[in-house]
Amino acid sequence: MKNLQFARLKVIPAITLLLLGGCFADDPDLQIDQSIQGLYDGALSANGQYSLIASIHHGASLWRIKDGERLYNWNHSSDGFTQISHVALSNNGRIALTAFQRELASWNQKNGKSIQFWQLPSQISCLSMNGNGTYALVGMDSGQTMIIDMANNGFAWSYKFPDEITACDITPTTNGIAIGTQQGGVYAYQVKRLKNKKDKTAPSQLKLGKILELEHPYAISQVSLLPKSKLLSSASRHNEFILTDLKTKEPVFEEELKNASISGVKEYNNYIVVAKTNRHIDFINQENWKTLKTVQVPKRNKWKPSGVYISDFTLVKDNLIVTGSDGVTQIFNALNLP
Template sequence: MTTITACKPVTQKPLARWQQAAEGAYAGQISSDAKFSVVSSIHHGLSVWDLTKHERLYNWSQEQNTSDNLVLTIDISENASHVLTANRNNFALWNLQSGKSEGYWRVRESHIRDIAISNGGDYLLIGKSNATVVHVAVDTGRRLEFLGHKEKINSVDMLPNGRVAMSGGNDFTAYVWDTQSGQVVYQFNHSSRVSKVALDARGRYAFSADSMKAAYIWDLKTGKRISALQGTKRHEVFSTVRFSPDGKTMITGAATKKVSVWDIATGKRLAHWFVTPKEAKRPTGAVVYSVAFGDNKDLLTISSSGYVESWPMPKLP
């Protein structure tokens, strides 16, 4: 058996690569079934791709006429029925099957920092710069404001049924909370601002990471800490998180081109590699926007370089 160490990338080149944004992307997301991607870019606005055929399905527009209006965050529902997109000032709901818009909302005070969507597009979660997180029931228009944070929100997530949310902010705190009552279920404290939170779609785990280098996996049923990620560095800012279907590993992408596979039980990094940066005369970086598990034991990534790439899932010890 070959032992994989964290000091050397397990793979240098992707199995395949597809360009979806010629000049690079401002945001990107891959559906959990690895069949669709949504990309925000300067030339095409929002592009929706069928990853099985590598064809563009739709072009969507969300006020792409000024730099302030560029879509900077995207979320696809777990069942790939709907997409939520947002720029700094407004958010839009799209039907992924029909390609049609199902709603458009403007935020009047503060700016949008992060978003999440439930299955069916029934519930939307909006994290804002004024320390509030808004949970919206689309059918009834009911809005619940979570007021637990004291400073700017950096990251939000929500279970596919829309009943449990997670948020992290500049107040060094991550909260798991009930979206019907607004009551806190768990409070996870950090020693610096919380930069990323994530929930396992099957309701088993939660993840929170801060701006120094602490990153934790929590048991969502008990609130107890399962592990702390080992060997993280201060500049390793996590930009995306996906838990494996079998619940044994977690995949992260970072703002440093880095994709890592982690053992949930121990927090050990089992493997890592780097996505392809944009072609340029000088070396450039790339932010990993999204990762997903493909059908063929591979992993898909989308990054700010505008590429979707397929990678072999490493043999784990």
């Protein structure tokens, strides 16, 4: 295995924890400054306990949200900082993934050490991980796409799409994936596991069946499968956002995008929650498909030009946690959704 570097930080560094009051729509209740220079990517654990960032100048680092402590620095070389481009976290934050060019590494949150290292055929362009951290979906600029069985260290599925993969998503239970491409193609698949009765420790083999295929006019910026709602979310850059019913194959919601793209879509209770690159987070009621609430996430420096987008967000017990590309994670308490 390649000599991967991690550093355990025993002392809380000079970060800023701001306990803020005020209007929920504009002001967070807690703010954690993680990277002054900004991020290439960011990921939050679904339980809201951990934040993993890919800093522009200092590699990847894992943070505990409740007290703003940086736990580890992670790089793919002991020689210095790695320009990590993509990161992912399991639901509980115990397994982490970092990507650099064709390299993919998994990490253990308990001790900070690397678990596995993979060298892939071409440059990684998108990354997603299932809920318990056992499978990773990796898209590449060549169109090559792989599902990696991380628990047994093997490749469970591989397929080459016609052009670069620009967005990808694997469901928490590994029963579906969604793929988006540079030319606007969107593909959704059902995933079934083929058990190896002779060798239970062998890497899983997966069988995929196509559920749906869509075409957008421009490159895809976001795709996700929403299992509870049985919807496929897909968006092309600065063009359109569509929610498609997986059973009827018909759109149930469409929005024209002019000044923003979609950076993330999740389901929360009876709402579809949509994050946009203009830092708006919309709560869309599935009963009437109207936007009930919009949260405007502030950026670190209000006086500087725009360009700060939402890297990731999660919702836990009526609280919204957001990591922005400006290197700030913010918590908004008490959404008070009906």
